[in-house]
Amino acid sequence: MVDINAISIGLQSIKTALDITKELRGVDSLLKDAEVKLKLANLVEALSDAKIHLSEAKVENQELKERILELESKLQSKQEVEFREGFYYAKNAETGAASGPFCALCYSDSNKLILVSELPVGMRDFGNFRCPKCGTVKS
Numbered sequence: 536m537v538d539i540n541a542i543s544i545g546l547q548s549i550k551t552a553l554d555i556t557k558e559l560r561g562v563d564s565l566l567k568d569a570e571v572k573l574k575l576a577n578l579v580e581a582l583s584d585a586k587i588h589l590s591e592a593k594v595e596n597q598e599l600k601e602r603i604l605e606l607e608s609k610l611q612s613k614q615e616v617e618f619r620e621g622f623y624y625a626k627n628a629e630t631g632a633a634s635g636p637f638c639a640l641c642y643s644d645s646n647k648l649i650l651v652s653e654l655p656v657g658m659r660d661f662g663n664f665r666c667p668k669c670g671t672v673k674s
């Protein structure tokens with residue numbers, strides 16, 4: 536992977552190029568051709584450096600964007616859920632993992648799957664399940 540410093544180096548090269556341009560603007564006609572040529576050569580070098588490093592940064596940026604899309608897609612498929620009778624259920628729970636029911640409020644609020652617990656029979660006045668995180672009781 537490309538070094539993230541490519542952007543910094545590219546920007547530094549642009550600054551150098553701008554400094555040289557300012558010097559060239561300030562050159563009076565008494566300055567010898569050789570000095571102007573030297574400054575122009577330095578200018579071209581600085582701009583070339585900037586181009587190379589910013590191109591590397593562009594490639595790296597593209598790679599990172601692709602990686603983000605890939606991870607977002609993985610995350611999406613991992614948390615694929617369906618809503619049934621007031622609770623969410625995991626469509627493709629991993630082996631050994633609970634498939635629900637999960638608290639609808641917590642999933643809506645923070646996109647987290649919080650497994651609700653079944654209340655003891657004597658405590659079901661307001662519902663059969665209670666979310667351990669937000670305390671919602673629901674049937």
Ligand SMILES: [Zn+2]
Nearest residue numbers: 638641666669
């Ligand atoms: Zn909850």
